[in-house]
């Protein structure tokens with residue numbers, strides 16, 4: 001896909017979206033890509049990555065993007081047969097533990113999730 005102003009050349013998730021670095025793709029839709037996390041924290045650990053580069057939830061302009069991402073989470077959870085439940089995580093900013101500054105939802109499942117998170 002051609003790069004345009006909605007992407008950032010140095011962003012690792014933009015590179016995954018543009019197939020410049022490999023990833024294990026679970027689902028590929030118009031607005032997002034679902035890929036397996038390179039360092040899984042649960043038997044199922046998938047990242048839902050919007051195609052548009054948005055740093056995090058403090059930055060997006062189109063609120064419908066978030067609705068689409070949650071819909072994507074539901075779709076991927078069904079695809080992965082996570083009937084027993086799952087956890088969605090959106091790390092935001094430094095204290096939130098965000099390490100990749102391209103908005104994404106972690107979809108974790110396949111084991112019981114403890115609370116509180118670390």
Ligand code: 5GP
Nearest residue numbers: 012023035036037038039091097098099100
């Ligand atoms: P954050 O810490 O920003 O919430 O989550 C970033 C996630 O991206 C981490 O769980 C990390 O393991 C994952 N990650 C970082 N680099 C890559 C990569 O090149 N490929 C994949 N599939 N996941 C990555």
Ligand code: ZN
Nearest residue numbers: 011014053102
């Ligand atoms: Zn990006």
